[in-house]
Amino acid sequence: MGLESYQIEKVESVTMADIVERRLLDYFKKNAFKPGDAIPKELELAEALEVSRNVVREALSRLKMLGMIESKKKRGMVLSEPDIFGGFERVLDPLILEQQTLQDLFELRMVLEMGLADLIFRRKTDGDVAELERIVQKSTNQNKASFKVKHEIAFHGKLYAMTGNATIMRFQNLLLPIFEYVVAEEEKLHGVPPISHVGHADLVQIIKNGTPQEFKEAMRIHLSPHFDRLS
Amino acid sequence: MGLESYQIEKVESVTMADIVERRLLDYFKKNAFKPGDAIPKELELAEALEVSRNVVREALSRLKMLGMIESKKKRGMVLSEPDIFGGFERVLDPLILEQQTLQDLFELRMVLEMGLADLIFRRKTDGDVAELERIVQKSTNQNKASFKVKHEIAFHGKLYAMTGNATIMRFQNLLLPIFEYVVAEEEKLHGVPPISHVGHADLVQIIKNGTPQEFKEAMRIHLSPHFDRLS
DNA sequence: TTTGTTGTTATGTTCTACATAAGTATTAAA
DNA sequence: TTTAATACTTATGTAGAACATAACAACAAA
Numbered sequence: 074m075g076l077e078s079y080q081i082e083k084v085e086s087v088t089m090a091d092i093v094e095r096r097l098l099d100y101f102k103k104n105a106f107k108p109g110d111a112i113p114k115e116l117e118l119a120e121a122l123e124v125s126r127n128v129v130r131e132a133l134s135r136l137k138m139l140g141m142i143e144s145k146k147k148r149g150m151v152l153s154e155p156d157i158f159g160g161f162e163r164v165l166d167p168l169i170l171e172q173q174t175l176q177d178l179f180e181l182r183m184v185l186e187m188g189l190a191d192l193i194f195r196r197k198t199d200g201d202v203a204e205l206e207r208i209v210q211k212s213t214n215q216n217k218a219s220f221k222v223k224h225e226i227a228f229h230g231k232l233y234a235m236t237g238n239a240t241i242m243r244f245q246n247l248l249l250p251i252f253e254y255v256v257a258e259e260e261k262l263h264g265v266p267p268i269s270h271v272g273h274a275d276l277v278q279i280i281k282n283g284t285p286q287e288f289k290e291a292m293r294i295h296l297s298p299h300f301d302r303l304s
Numbered sequence: 305m306g307l308e309s310y311q312i313e314k315v316e317s318v319t320m321a322d323i324v325e326r327r328l329l330d331y332f333k334k335n336a337f338k339p340g341d342a343i344p345k346e347l348e349l350a351e352a353l354e355v356s357r358n359v360v361r362e363a364l365s366r367l368k369m370l371g372m373i374e375s376k377k378k379r380g381m382v383l384s385e386p387d388i389f390g391g392f393e394r395v396l397d398p399l400i401l402e403q404q405t406l407q408d409l410f411e412l413r414m415v416l417e418m419g420l421a422d423l424i425f426r427r428k429t430d431g432d433v434a435e436l437e438r439i440v441q442k443s444t445n446q447n448k449a450s451f452k453v454k455h456e457i458a459f460h461g462k463l464y465a466m467t468g469n470a471t472i473m474r475f476q477n478l479l480l481p482i483f484e485y486v487v488a489e490e491e492k493l494h495g496v497p498p499i500s501h502v503g504h505a506d507l508v509q510i511i512k513n514g515t516p517q518e519f520k521e522a523m524r525i526h527l528s529p530h531f532d533r534l535s
Numbered sequence: 536t537t538t539g540t541t542g543t544t545a546t547g548t549t550c551t552a553c554a555t556a557a558g559t560a561t562t563a564a565a
Numbered sequence: 566t567t568t569a570a571t572a573c574t575t576a577t578g579t580a581g582a583a584c585a586t587a588a589c590a591a592c593a594a595a
Binding site for chain 1: 316317321325329332333336337338339358361362363365366367368369370371372374376377383385386387388389390391392394395396397399400401402404405408409411412414415416417418419420421422423426467469470471472475516517520521524531534
């Protein structure tokens with residue numbers, strides 16, 4: 074019988090900084106702290122938690138990284154509106170993420186793109202459509218690979234921008250390098266995917282005169298070369 | 305003319321820990337570090353960067369929080385597969401996020417839900433459909449509000465699970481409390497939204513016998529009470 | 536070969552000291 | 566009295582030393 078049958082769980086050493094970090098987060102939630110609220114001084118926290126100031130500073134440093142805490146000399150520290158994707162951004166390195174996670178993120182971006190339709194149609198303006206047409210226009214002449222990538226980013230980026238949702242916009246921008254990395258890896262293995270039957274120009278026409286339903290179907294076809302490669 | 309026209313940017317004090325954190329991340333990327341690779345000792349880093357061991361430890365502590373680094377006494381530290389949404393999770397407190405961000409995340413979850421169709425149809429199994437039917441069945445009798453919430457979570461959670469995408473699954477689980485919070489806030493303002501014409505039972509039938517296109521439209525109608533309240 | 540001992544080493548934790556910026560109070564000048 | 570310059574105070578930022586602790590390594594004992 075192998076060792077794994079004993080369900081041995083590896084002992085991950087929990088440090089004081091881990092505990093203090095957890096305690097601080099709980100403390101903020103329990104007391105309904107809001108951005109702008111002052112939080113106790115380092116020495117007070119150290120005393121209350123019965124750890125050294127150093128440990129407290131390590132925990133605080135973590136929350137500062139997330140933008141959750143801001144500190145000024147003499148004034149002390151205040152809770153602040155965190156950068157919601159700050160931690161996510163730091164971790165998004167294709168080299169350190171598992172292949173499966175990269176694949177998952179690739180799919181996630183496609184899922185987003187498919188789901189954008191209703192927001193886009195709800196919030197599109199004539200100006201938006203005009204700019205999309207301008208973007209498509211510029212790409213008809215160019216053929217260089219580097220330009221094509223830029224064009225892809227400009228077009229799909231504009232689609233996200235049209236949702237009027239800054240958070241979704243930011244999220245997709247973070248996902249973009251992962252998407253490109255996975256596409257490049259796929260191309261190494263299976264060659265360049267066939268060009269889709271539905272291009273950007275078609276999508277723009279649908280946004281201009283069509284319906285969300287048509288857009289969803291068109292986007293599905295547009296992305297199908299990628300979709301079809303999923304396991 | 306207001307001050308804002310001068311584009312005054314607030315001076316955020318950059319600390320040594322901020323710089324060292326940045327340097328470490330760059331260092332890992334530049335040298336193509338992979339999970340499992342050993343990284344220099346604290347003292348070596350401190351010496352190389354010409355800062356105190358304390359500062360190095362603050363920066364390392366941040367990366368440890370993200371799961372990017374693991375350390376063991378004597379053995380030293382190794383790079384490791386980070387928890388991709390670890391930082392995100394810590395920051396997801398409705399009380400400290402801006403109202404607009406909460407709204408954005410609410411929309412993001414709906415966008416996800418709309419976009420799931422193709423993945424679900426591509427990967428559904430008979431067992432999945434059976435379980436969905438079981439979930440719907442159980443809800444027909446119950447009426448209590450608390451049960452309804454649980455049922456919502458079970459049903460939509462199962463939909464995400466059917467995508468076979470652990471990352472998307474995790475993401476939606478993190479988004480869930482935000483979604484519920486926003487729904488609760490909306491109900492305080494505008495009362496309980498009208499029940500949609502398309503219920504869970506209808507969605508299951510479509511998954512069983514219908515097409516992705518039908519599912520997308522059905523999901524749109526199912527979510528429309530929420531959608532219609534968006535600005 | 537296995538088990539026990541001893542030393543070594545890198546991280547974990549604490550303590551002290553001082554630098555620095557930014558309020559606060561005090562004093563001097565108008 | 567009001568204003569400006571001054572010194573004082575305080576909380577964070579940084580540095581350095583010291584010791585605790587876990588885990589590896591090497592050797593000795595069974």
